[in-house]
Amino acid sequence: MKRFYINEKLQVNKDYYIESALGNVEYERNKKKLNRAEELTRLSSEKRNAYIELLKPYEGMKYADIPFDVLNKASALIKEAEKADKEYDKIMKEVL
Numbered sequence: 001m002k003r004f005y006i007n008e009k010l011q012v013n014k015d016y017y018i019e020s021a022l023g024n025v026e027y028e029r030n031k032k033k034l035n036r037a038e039e040l041t042r043l044s045s046e047k048r049n050a051y052i053e054l055l056k057p058y059e060g061m062k063y064a065d066i067p068f069d070v071l072n073k074a075s076a077l078i079k080e081a082e083k084a085d086k087e088y089d090k091i092m093k094e095v096l
Contacts, residue, residue, distance in 0.1 A: 033091050040088040047081035 051074050058066045 030095050033095050037088050037091045037095075040084045040091070044081045044084040044088070047077045047084070051077040051081070 054070060054074050054077065055066070058070065063071075
């Protein structure tokens with residue numbers, strides 16, 4: 001009977017350490033994902049700020065009066081920001 005108790009106690013300890021190790025692995029994975037999400041937030045913000053600065057000289061003008069190349073650059077900046085936002089959303093769904 002005593003032998004069974006010792007084995008049971010060892011099994012409980014083993015399970016605890018396995019769960020603890022798995023928890024640490026999950027924590028590290030989530031930490032990397034959250035760091036990437038933070039980078040994506042920064043990137044999205046930079047692209048949106050660049051968009052605003054690019055169009056600032058044309059504020060109050062008709063859309064048709066803004067040069068086509070400026071509109072193309074602005075569109076590309078917004079697309080990059082939206083791409084970063086989508087990746088951010090995907091990461092956050094995985095983590096939460």
